[in-house]
Amino acid sequence: MTRIIEQYTAKEIMSxxxxxxxxxEEMLQRVKVLYKVKEIxxxxxxxxxxxxNVAEFYEVEESKVSSLLGIAEELEGELNLLVSKMDMLNVGFxxxxxxxxxxxxxQVVNIRDAV
Known part of the structure; x- marks a missing residue:
């Protein structure tokens, strides 16, 4: 999806x-996403x-997260099925x-490049 600021000039947007x-709206969504990234x-x-909570964080279905982590279908939906920060980052990748x-x-690439 092409962003508005990439499709139009500032003059076109302002007019x-x-x-x-x-x-x-695009900028507000970006700020929301950046806050989530900072959180993780x-x-x-x-x-x-x-x-x-991992699924909610990434705004995807719980089954998608379970699948990526290799969690058996019969364990899906377990309220106390916990994953580590590294697992959560792996899902993001x-x-x-x-x-x-x-x-x-x-952001991870930016952090790596800054080091």
């Missing part, structure tokens, strides 16, 4: 209320989180359809 609205990067190294996962990958 159209519709484009202004779309650009604002500041998650305690030895902390654990349940599968449903494997998910293709999650905007949050994509931004997580971008």
């Amino acid at each position: 159209s209320e519709r484009l202004q609205h779309l650009a604002k 990067l500041s998650f305690p190294r030895d902390g654990y989180i349940n599968i449903s 494997l998910l293709n359809e999650s905007v949050v996962a994509q931004e997580l990958r971008n």
Whole structure:
């Protein structure tokens, strides 16, 4: 999906209320995603989180997370099925359809490049 600010010039965006609205919505979504990425990067190294929260975080179905982690179908839906921060990061690297996962990958690359 091409972003509004990549499709139009600043002058075109400023001259159209519709484009202004779309650009604002796009930026708000990006800020929301960045806050989520910050949240996972500041998650305690030895902390654990349940599968449903991982799915909610990445905005995907719980079954997708379970599948990526190799969790048997009969264990899906267990409320106390916990995964580590590393498992949660691994899911982010494997998910293709999650905007949050994509931004997580971008931020990790940026951090690596800064070191």
